[in-house]
Amino acid sequence: MQDLSVATSWFHSFLLGYIPEWAAVTLECLLIGVGLLLLYAVLALFYILFERKVCAAFQCRLGPNRVGPWGLLQSVADMFKILIKELITLNHGDKFLFELAPFLVIIASMLAFAVLPWGNGLEVINFNVGIFFLLAVSSIGVLGILLAGWSSNNKYTLIGALRSGAQMVSYELSMGLSVVTMVVIAGTMNVHEICMAQEHLWFIFSGHIPAIIAFIIFMIAGTAETNRGPFDLPEAESELTAGYHTEYSGIHFGFYYLAEYLNLFIVSGVAALLFFGGWMPLHIPGFDAFNNIMDYIPSVVWFLAKAVALSFIIIWFKWTFPRLRIDQLLTLEWKYLLPINLFNLVLMVVVVLYRLTL
Amino acid sequence: MEVTTKGMPYEAWKDNEYIEKLVQELRDNGTNVVVGSLDKLINWGRSNSIWPLTFATSCCGIEFVSLGAARYDMARFGWEVARASPRQADFMMVAGTIVHRMVPVFRRLYDQLAEPKYVIACGSCAISGGPFKKSYCVAMGIEDIVPVDVFVPGCPPRPEAMIYGIMQLSRKIKVEKFFGGVNRKKSQEEFLASHPIQETTHE
Amino acid sequence: MANTQEKIAKLFPQVTVSQGNAGIELTLADQSRWHDLASALRHELGFDFLVTIAGMDWKEEGLGCVYYMVASDRHECLSVKVTATGDREKPYIQSVFDLWDIATIFEREVYDYFGIIFVNNPDMRRLFLNIDWKGYPLRKDYDADPATNPISIESERQTDFTESWVEKDGKIVKEIKRIFQPDDFVINIGPQHPATHGVLRFRTALDGEIIKKIDVYLGYIHRGVEKICEEDTYPQTLHFMDRLDYFSGQIYHHGLCMLYEEAAGIQVNKRIEVIRVLMDELSRIASHCLFIGTYCMDLGATTMLFYALRVREQILDIFEKTCGARMTFNYACIGGVMQDLHPDFVHDVHALLDVLPGNIKEYNTLFTGNVIARDRMEGVGVLTREDAISWAVSGPNGRASGWACDVRKNFPYAVYDEVDFDEIILHEGDAMARFKARILEMEQSARIIAQLIDNIPEGDYLVKVPKMLKIPAGHWFKMVEGCRGTFGIYLESDGGTIPYRLKLAPPCLPAAAVVDHITEGEKIADLITIGGSMDYIVPDIDR
The missing domain is CATH 1.10.645.10 (Cytochrome-c3 Hydrogenase, chain B)
Structure with missing residues (x-):
């Protein structure tokens, strides 16, 4: 298994040879920041195209295929367009909050990017409450949505925002609890260590029943958390025109558009981390030759492939199910998922205590 | 200057004279038609990403739905991102009759669209009142209400005709210079100045 | 069918009964008996499905309506021709909104087209045309000059009130009623809304996510x-x-x-x-x-x-x-x-x-x-x-x-x-x-x-x-x-x-x-x- 921390520490010592440490750290931070931003943009463009293509496939259509080879440049063209669209300012809205809201949303998802396990030794910050930090920052996003709905001074956006608030706050519980369930089996909140703990077998296999339950709940909660169908009430097109971002145009809207897809990536990235080993290649105890072959595939590829595969499932949900109603949505969370989750947590503790893991 | 379209030879277009005339006019007015690669890049992006506003009043709207469906699949061109909010849409496909009561609503929708915005008058009702020419409350064409970029005749136009119409719009966008003033902005402003909305006070 | 004819002849001797292509046709010259007749038709003879109210302008013979109704249990069709009282300025007919729920809307439509007032109907607004529309378009003497009702891009006048005409001391007087209460949270769904399947408009009074009342606002594609x-x-x-x-x-x-x-x-x-x-x-x-x-x-x-x-x-x-x-x-x-x-x-x-x-x-x-x-x-x-x-x-x-x-x-x-x-x-x-x-x-x-x-x-x-x-x-x-x-x-x-x-x-x-x-x-x-x-x-x- 290639450890990319070798490369990063070599780069660090290389810089130290020329400049003092503070300058080296600052330069590294800048590089990482730029790198993350680029990755962020590229991933978003990829995801937009990916969703459009997948959706087209589900609907027996072709999807974008005219712009660039096989339509690959479609989302790039969209980006150019959206960048130069007029930004409409509202007369009677709260201007400051209106401008602030999209940035909150985008910052929340960008911060969450920092702790994703990109590859072996590629964590941006490797600190001991990584997964907790991720949950914490990703919940800033709801603020952006609430503010957007409020500051637009529009009844539709307000309803959309309130729905969204209720939905995200509720489903964060489920998400948090299923993360806690997995933290129990990992015994750590450090992202790197969670990956390392799955060196022999991914948690979805080693944690068997409770892990599978936690995985299903995590996927449901994650779909709800990203406001995607069948839980896309906040922007339910057929009810609320475009929900909380009805009044946003140009790049402000673009931010919401990007954040939606990036959140999708983050949720599937976290699911990949907790249940499918993050960047950890597929290892099966006893099959050493197989394990060695798997190690040849770079860890970055492993992580991205897992995340995209899981996103595919979430996209699949969206294009299959009809939308829930707000009361049904909350019933699902509070009456079903939450009790099951609590029970599952106890089950996991029992499994771990009695060493029933595989 | 030749306006090229992917997968469609220049001669296959029916009204090249029009687009050439447009380019010529823009040149005569002193506005340079798309020079430089940045302009080219931006116009490439703009002309390939035109999102419609979901707006349909009658029969033509159903053909517009068919346009999105598998057989005609406007997603191929990247037009399938139909936005329900006018703030996020690029063009408005006026699919259907605009009647007396709808006119203020329609105009407001147009005003709500974010620049650069375009209008396609789709179907004979939107062009001239069509079969309802004799009616007491149908607007005889939307040209008097908003500036129109492309007309698509038919009652209702076939989805193929709609595709052709939107492709024509795409061609028109391609020859516009974006930085230093969108060319058509002037005529649009003139139009809006001659069709103002008076502030009215209703008790 | 003969049975129905007999019954009507017995109950309302002043009504002319004849046979048309769809069924029995009644003609009522005096609209003041219309509500009684309608009530009998609805409750005693079982004509519970009101198909339509066709407003009519017979020029010299005045304005009026033709009601078509069907008895849902025996598939019998019947029509009633009612002539309005009053001059062309303010013709009126008794409303039957309490007998058929749908009559409220049908009568509004006739009012919109012909200006016939339906006495007692609780909601006598125009249905398709603007509040300030001049004239009644389906009358034969309607002035179709576009200058009378010019196309305007100004927003249409909106009101939360409706009119109702009631009979008081032998006179027809106008009453103003509220559609929504002053503290209602009214949200506008349509006319450009993805879920209304076209240009329909619902003015919806909400209590949280619960609907209190809907005012269906039509006419955004009324083409005459x-x-x-x-x-x-x-x-x-x-x-x-x-x-x-x-x-x-x-x-x-x-x-x-x-x-x-x-x-x-x-x-x-x-x-x-x-x-x-x-x-x-x-x-x-x-x-x-x-x-x-x-x-x-x-x-x-x-x-x-x-x-x-x-x-x-x-x-x-x-x-x-x-x-x-x-x-x-x-x-x-x-x-x-x-x-x-x-x-x-x-x-x-x-x-x-x-x-x-x-x-x-x-x-x-x-x-x-x-x-x-x-x-x-x-x-x-x-x-x-x-x-x-x-x-x-x-x-x-x-x-x-x-x-x-x-x-x-x-x-x-x-x-x-x-x-x-x-x-x-x-x-x-x-x-x-x-x-x-x-x-x-x-x-x-x-x-x-x-x-x-x-x-x-x-x-x-x-x-x-x-x-x-x-x-x-x-x-x-x-x-x-x-x-x-x-x-x-x-x-x-x-x-x-x-x-x-x-x-x-x-x-x-x-x-x-x-x-x-x-x-x-x-x-x-x-x-x-x-x-x-x-x-x-x-x-x-x-x-």
């Missing part, structure tokens, strides 16, 4: 078809039928052609009838396909739209080969059909019938059985049988509430009495039942087509019709079963080549009007479920 028809020759009026409910174009054409043929005494042969019925049923399947698609899309299952449109495209192909158009066919014409069937027609229809059962099964697996779909649709927007009849909600919507209202069965026309099919009747009356009723109806339509397709009789596709068709003076009424319910047409002719008055009674107007009644107390998301399940077509409502 009835008035234009009075200026066109008979064949010219036909093509408007394609543009009302654009899915039932074939059926509406069929209905109007039958009416003209009956009035002009033209006999069509069996082949023409069979072709027309085939086209009707094909368009019914296509229409229900689109309903399934758009309805599922409203509920968030976008993918279903594309699956449903697949079948629709196949039907449109069949149409296109024969009629030459995808939507506005203009196929049936007076005395037959425009073109003979395309040679591929039989083969194509067979191909359709082969794939249809599989597709219907797929729809059921994908959507009807889905737990989310069932949660959202079952028990939502329940419309009882009594309400359905009183609100005149016919077609699949009415049948989903347990009301056997299929015109094809009750008043058979063309060859419907010779083919074997079931009338789909469900009893739940909720959104799910309305959805299922349409799916089941597709199967029945396929059954009708299967019986006819191999037995299309030989003959001409067009019989000889005079070039300039004249219809003798008189009046006729005809009902056909459109895709969305009973479509009634009332024709009054003065013997010329153009109709004196052509009243179209669309099925979608009641379907939209009833939304207020069945959404009360439901959630705002259910408005979409309910509105979608009523499947109204806005140009059909507004005409």
